[in-house]
Amino acid sequence: MKDNYLKQAWLVLLLALCFGGVLAGVEHSLKGRIDENKKADTLGQIPNLVPGAVSASFSNGVYRAVTQNGDHAGWVLLVTGQGFADKVELLLGLNADASQITGVYILDQKETPGLGNKIVEDEWRAQFAGKSTQQPLEIVKRKAEKDNEIEAVTGATISSETVKDMVNRAAADFRRQLASGGF
Amino acid sequence: MTEKGPTPLERFINGILPENPVYRQVLGMCPTLAVTNGMKAAMTMAAAVAFVLVCANILTSLIRNLLKPHLRILVFTLTIATFVTVADRIIAAYMYDMSKQLGPYIPLIIVNCIIICRCEVCASKQNVLTAATDALGQSLGFALALASIASVREILGSGSWFGIEVMPAGWPDWVVMVLPPGAFLTLGLLLGAANWIGELAARRRTTQGVA
Amino acid sequence: MSEEQQNQTEVAPAPSLEVAPGPHLHTTKLSTRRMMADVLIALVPLVVAALAVFRMGAVMQIVVCTAAALVAEYLFTAMRGKPFSLGDGSAAVTGLILALSLPGTAPWYVGAIGSFSAIGLGKVVFGGLGQNVFNPAMVGRAFVMIAFPAAVGASAYVDTSSVVEAVTRATPLTALKQEGLPTSLADLFIGSTNGSLGETSALACLIGGLYLCIRRTASWEIPAGVIAAVAVIAGLINLTDMQAHWTVAHHILGGALLFGAFFIATDPVSSPLTPKGKWIFGAGVGALVMLLRKLSGYPEGVMFAVLIMNALVPLINRWTIPVPVGGPVPEPKS
Numbered sequence: 001m002k003d004n005y006l007k008q009a010w011l012v013l014l015l016a017l018c019f020g021g022v023l024a025g026v027e028h029s030l031k032g033r034i035d036e037n038k039k040a041d042t043l044g045q046i047p048n049l050v051p052g053a054v055s056a057s058f059s060n061g062v063y064r065a066v067t068q069n070g071d072h073a074g075w076v077l078l079v080t081g082q083g084f085a086d087k088v089e090l091l092l093g094l095n096a097d098a099s100q101i102t103g104v105y106i107l108d109q110k111e112t113p114g115l116g117n118k119i120v121e122d123e124w125r126a127q128f129a130g131k132s133t134q135q136p137l138e139i140v141k142r143k144a145e146k147d148n149e150i151e152a153v154t155g156a157t158i159s160s161e162t163v164k165d166m167v168n169r170a171a172a173d174f175r176r177q178l179a180s181g182g183f
Numbered sequence: 184m185t186e187k188g189p190t191p192l193e194r195f196i197n198g199i200l201p202e203n204p205v206y207r208q209v210l211g212m213c214p215t216l217a218v219t220n221g222m223k224a225a226m227t228m229a230a231a232v233a234f235v236l237v238c239a240n241i242l243t244s245l246i247r248n249l250l251k252p253h254l255r256i257l258v259f260t261l262t263i264a265t266f267v268t269v270a271d272r273i274i275a276a277y278m279y280d281m282s283k284q285l286g287p288y289i290p291l292i293i294v295n296c297i298i299i300c301r302c303e304v305c306a307s308k309q310n311v312l313t314a315a316t317d318a319l320g321q322s323l324g325f326a327l328a329l330a331s332i333a334s335v336r337e338i339l340g341s342g343s344w345f346g347i348e349v350m351p352a353g354w355p356d357w358v359v360m361v362l363p364p365g366a367f368l369t370l371g372l373l374l375g376a377a378n379w380i381g382e383l384a385a386r387r388r389t390t391q392g393v394a
Numbered sequence: 395m396s397e398e399q400q401n402q403t404e405v406a407p408a409p410s411l412e413v414a415p416g417p418h419l420h421t422t423k424l425s426t427r428r429m430m431a432d433v434l435i436a437l438v439p440l441v442v443a444a445l446a447v448f449r450m451g452a453v454m455q456i457v458v459c460t461a462a463a464l465v466a467e468y469l470f471t472a473m474r475g476k477p478f479s480l481g482d483g484s485a486a487v488t489g490l491i492l493a494l495s496l497p498g499t500a501p502w503y504v505g506a507i508g509s510f511s512a513i514g515l516g517k518v519v520f521g522g523l524g525q526n527v528f529n530p531a532m533v534g535r536a537f538v539m540i541a542f543p544a545a546v547g548a549s550a551y552v553d554t555s556s557v558v559e560a561v562t563r564a565t566p567l568t569a570l571k572q573e574g575l576p577t578s579l580a581d582l583f584i585g586s587t588n589g590s591l592g593e594t595s596a597l598a599c600l601i602g603g604l605y606l607c608i609r610r611t612a613s614w615e616i617p618a619g620v621i622a623a624v625a626v627i628a629g630l631i632n633l634t635d636m637q638a639h640w641t642v643a644h645h646i647l648g649g650a651l652l653f654g655a656f657f658i659a660t661d662p663v664s665s666p667l668t669p670k671g672k673w674i675f676g677a678g679v680g681a682l683v684m685l686l687r688k689l690s691g692y693p694e695g696v697m698f699a700v701l702i703m704n705a706l707v708p709l710i711n712r713w714t715i716p717v718p719v720g721g722p723v724p725e726p727k728s
Contacts (some may be wrong), residue, residue, distance in 0.1 A: 011249050012257055026269050030276040037279035084691060114358040114543040155549025157572065158691075170277040355503060359541035368515065375519075 004045075042078075042091070042107075049093030049103035050074035062174070065093075072096050077174055081166040084158040086110040088119075092167055094133065098175050104128040104167060109159075116159035124153055133171040139164050191316040194305070198320025204297045205328030206377040211297040215329060216287050216366040222345045225333035226279050226326070231274065231289055233322035235266040237296050237315060243306035244314035250307060259302045267292045270375070297325060335369050336360045429662070430483030432611040436602035437490055437657070443585050443595035444494060447560055451498025452591050458502050462509035463489025470518040484523050488512050491531040491657055494592025495596065495650065495697070496538075497551045499561065504538050504545050511537040528704045529664045532697050539697070546695050551588050565589045567649045567693035576639035582647040592657075593650040603656025605608070612660035615669050619676020620655035620683070621646055627684040651683060654696035664704045671707075671714040678703045 010183070046056045046065050053065035053073040063076035074095045081088050093103035106120045118124060127150050131137060135148050139160050144151045152160040189197060204210045214232070218224045235343050239262050250258060262365035271289045275282040282289065292298070301321055306314040337343060340360030444452040467485035471477070489509050496505060506664045512534025520526040539546045553561050563569070565588045566577035580586050585595025593599070608614035628645040630639055640648065650658075659665060659679050666675045679699045686695020 008251055012261065013256055015246075015258060015261055019261060023265060023268055026272050030272045033276040034272070034279075037275065041279070041283075087279070112543055112547075113362060114356065115547060115549070117381065155544055155547055175216065354544060355501070355545070357507075357541040358543060359537060362540065364540065371519075 002154060045091055045105050046076055046093075049076050049082055049091055050095070051102060074102055075174065077170050079166045079170040081162055081169075083109060083162045084111050084116050084156070087168065088159075088162055089168060090163065092170050094171065094174065098171070099133055100180050101128050101131045101133060101167065101171065104163070106163075111159045113158065116153070118153045118155040118156060119159050124151075127151060133175060134170045136172075137164050138182055189206070191313045194313060194317040195320035198317060198322075198324045199327065200324065202321075203323055203324040203328055203377075205325060206374060208297075208300070208360065209374075210300060211325060212293050212370075213291060214288055214295065215332065215370060216223060216363070218285060219329055219333040219336055219366060219369075220361040221337045222330065222333045224281065224284055225329040227274065228276065228288065229322070229326035229329050231267075231270045232292055232295060232297070232325055233319075234270050235263060235292055235295075236301060236322050237318040239263050239264045239298055240301055240306040240314040240318035241311055243302045244309060244311045247309075248298050251374050255303070255307060256299075259299050259307075263298050263302070297321060331373060332366070332369050336365055340365060421472075426482040426484060429611045430487050432606060432609050433487045433657070434483065434490070436606045436611075437487075437494070437592075439598035439601045440494055440592040440595070440653070440657075441490075443598040444498075444591040447558065447585060447594055448498035448591055449558055451556075451561070454502065455496055455498055455500065455505050455591055456493045458505040459493035459496070459509050460486055460489035462506040463492070463513055466510045466513035470514055471522070474518070474522075476522065482523070488517070488530045488534075491592075492534050495531065495535050495590050495652065495658075496546065497589075498558075498591055499550060499556070500538075500545045500554045501541075501579060507541070508534040508538040510534075518636060524663055524716055526663055527533040528701055529658055529661045529706070530701050532658060532704075535697055536701060551590075558618040560586055560588045560594070563588050565649075565693065567687065568642075570640055571687075571693045576644070579643055579647060579650065582644065590650060590653075593653040596647040596652050599652035599656055603652065606656060606660065612656060613662075613665070613669070615672035615673050616660045616676040616679075617655040618663060619673045619678075620659060621653070623677040623680025624651060624684055627681060631684075631688070645684070645687070649687070649694045652714070654679070654683075654700060658696065658700050659703070664707060666707050666710045666714065668711070668714045668716055670716075671710045674710050674714070675703055675707065678706065 018160055040098040042063070043056055046053050046063065047107070050065040050073050052067045054068050056063040056065040056076060058064075061078070063078075065073045065076055067073045074093060075098060077092045077094070079090050079092050087108070088106065089108040091103075091107060092101065093105075094100065095102050104125045109117060109119065111117045111119060127144065128137075129151075131148065137148050137150055138146075139152045139157065140149045141152050141157065150160070198204070199323060202208060205212075205215050214228050218228045231312075239259070243259060246258070267290060270292070271282075274289060275358070301314075301318060305317045306347050309317070334344060337345075338349060339357045342354040342356055357365070360369070441452075441456065444456070463485045489512070492508050492512055493505060496508065507661070512530045515537065516528055516530030516533030517523060517526045535546075544550060548565070551561070551568070552563065553566045556562055564575075566582060569575040569577065577587055583596045585598060587594050603612070603617060607614040609619070624645055625642050628640070628642040632641055645651070655676070659676065666672050679696075682699035682702055685697045686692060686698055692698070
C-alpha cells in the first residue's frame with residue numbers, strides 16, 4: 001500500500017521539494033532588499049517631516065530624528081484616527097522640544113475621492129508646518145487668519161477636522177510625556 | 184498523444200484577439216476589475232501574469248507525461264503558486280511602490296483562472312513550443328484587454344495616461360471611473376463593444392461568402 | 395397531447411387568443427405620450443419656482459440637461475437601429491427631472507454627462523423605455539454625484555459669490571447635519587432656501603404632484619407611502635429626542651422628499667404594479683430616506699433610497715401578485 005502511494009505522489013513530493021528550494025533561494029537573495037524598502041518607506045519621509053534630519057531611530061513608539069552629525073533634530077510620531085470613511089494614518093513631525101509642528105504626512109487614508117482625499121495634497125498639509133503646539137489648532141472654512149487656524153479642504157470639513165484632531169491630540173500627549181521625562 | 188488542432192503560431196494569434204482571455208473567455212475578472220484604474224498598475228499586473236503563465240505552461244508541458252490525472256490540478260496549483268511567489272518577491276524588491284499599490288492582487292494571481300485554464304487545456308497536452316507560444320499569445324491578449332480598460336479609466340478618471348497628463352488643463356476628473364463602479368461600467372461597455380464588432384465582422388464574412 | 399390533436403393543430407392553426415383574468419379594460423388615453431405630457435405639465439410649477447429662486451443657474455441646467463437627454467436618446471436609438479422615440483417625450487422628462495435634481499451651481503458638463511449616463515446607462519442598456527430597472531434620471535444623478543463630488547456633493551450647493559441670496563447659504567439639510575441649524579417651515583414651504591433646483595419649494599411640488607395624482611399618471615399610493623413612513627419615523631425620533639431641531643413637518647417639507655415622492659418614485663416603469671406593492675415601495679423609500687438622512691455621511695438620501703427600492707421592485711411584484719377574480723387558482727390535481 002505504502003509503496004503504491006509513493007508511486008502516485010512522487011512527482012508532487014519532488015516538485016514540492018524543488019519549489020521549496022527555489023523559493024528559499026529567492027527569499028534569501030531578495031529579503032535584504034525588501035526589508036530595506038519597508039524601512040525606507042517611513043524613514044524616507046523623515047527629512048520632509050523634520051527639517052535637517054537625515055535618519056531616525058525607533059524606540060518607545062516614536063522616531064527620534066537626527067541630523068547628519070548626530071544632533072537631535074526632532075520627533076516623528078505615527079498617529080491613527082477615525083476619518084470620514086475609514087481609518088486615517090499619518091506621520092507627525094515635531095521639533096526637538098515638541099513646541100512646533102514641522103510637518104504632516106498622510107500614510108494611509110480612504111476618504112472620499114475628489115473631496116476628503118485632498119488631505120494628502122502637499123499644499124494642504126503644508127499649512128501645518130511651523131504651527132505652534134502651545135494652543136490647539138482650529139479648522140476654519142475661510143482663509144486662515146490667526147496663527148492656530150488651518151483652512152479646511154473645500155467640501156471636506158470632516159476629513160479636515162479628523163486630521164486636525166489627530167494632530168492636536170498626538171502633539172498634546174507627546175508634550176506631556178516629554179515634560180514628565182518620558183524620553 | 185496526438186498533436187492535432189491549431190499550430191503553435193495559430194495558438195499565439197488566437198490568444199491575442201479571437202480567443203482573448205478577457206473579452207472572449209471572460210476569465211481573470213479579478214485583476215481586470217481591481218487593478219485597471221491606472222496604466223502603470225495594469226501593465227505591472229499584465230507582466231506578472233505573463234511571467235507566471237509562460238513559466239507555468241513550459242514547466243507543465245515538460246512534465247506532462249509524468250502527470251497522474253487525479254493529481255494534475257494539485258501539480259498545477261503548486262507550480263503556479265511557486266511562480267507567483269517569485270513574482271511577488273521580485274516586485275516587492277525592485278518596484279516597492281507598485282507592490283504596495285497592487286497589495287493582495289499579486290498573490291491573488293494564484294487563483295487567476297486564465298493560468299490554470301491554459302495549463303489544463305493546452306500545456307498538459309502539448310509540447311513545450313506549443314505551450315510557450317500559447318502562453319505568450321494569451322498573455323498578450325490579457326495585456327491588451329487590461330490596457331484598453333485601464334486607458335479608458337485612467338484618461339477619464341485622472342486625465343492622464345501612464346501618469347502623464349494628456350487631457351487639457353481644465354479637465355474635470357471623472358472620479359467614478361477610478362472607483363470600483365467605473366471598472367464594472369467600463370468592462371461592461373467594452374465587452375458589449377467587442378461583441379458588437381465581432382458580430383459586424385461575422386456578418387461581413389457571411390455576406391462576402393454569399394456574394 | 396395525443397397524436398391526433400397534434401395533427402389537427404398542424405393542419406389548421408387556431409387564431410392566437412390570449413387568456414387573462416378579468417376585468418378586461420382598455421383605454422387609448424393611457425399612452426406613454428399622454429403620461430409624459432402630464433409629467434411635463436406637472437413640472438411647470440417646479441420650473442417656475444426654480445427660475446424664481448435660482449435665475450440663470452436654473453435656466454442653464456434645464457436647457458443643458460433636456461437638450462443632452464434628447465441628443466442622447468436620438469444617438470442611442472440610432473445606434474440600436476430602433477425607430478426614433480423622441481415623440482413620446484420620455485427623454486425630455488428624464489432630462490428635466492435630472493436638471494431639477496442638480497444644484498444650479500454645477501458646471502454645464504455635469505448636466506450633459508448626467509443626461510448621457512441617464513439615457514445610456516439607465517435606460518438603453520436595459521433595452522429602452524419600459525425595460526429599465528432603475529429610474530434613469532437617478533442613475534444619471536448617481537453617476538455625476540460619484541464622478542464629480544466637488545460639483546454635485548453637499549458643498550457644491552454653496553456659492554458665496556452668487557448674486558442669488560439663497561445660494562450663498564448651506565442647504566437646509568446640510569445646515570442641520572453639520573451645524574445643527576434649523577430652517578423655518580415657511581421658508582421650506584415657499585422654497586426660498588438653497589438646494590437642488592426642483593426640491594426647494596414644497597408648495598410647487600405639492601401642486602404638481604397633486605395634479606399628477608388626480609390625472610392618475612402617478613399612483614397616489616407611492617407618495618402616500620413615502621410621506622407616511624417619513625412622518626412615522628420622524629415622529630418617533632421627535633418623541634425620543636425632544637431637542638431635535640427638525641420636526642415631522644421639517645422632514646416632509648425639507649430636502650428632496652416631496653419632489654422625490656411625487657416625481658421620481660412614481661416613475662411607472664421602475665415602480666411596482668399592484669396597489670399593495672406601491673404602498674410597500676413608498677414606505678421602503680420613506681424609511682430609507684430617513685435612515686440615510688440620520689445615519690449616513692450624506693445630508694439627503696432620496697436618490698439612493700429610490701435606486702435601492704427600484705432594485706427590489708421585481709421582488710415586490712412577485713410578493714404582491716393579486717388574486718384573480720373568482721378566488722385563487724386551485725392547485726392542479728396530480
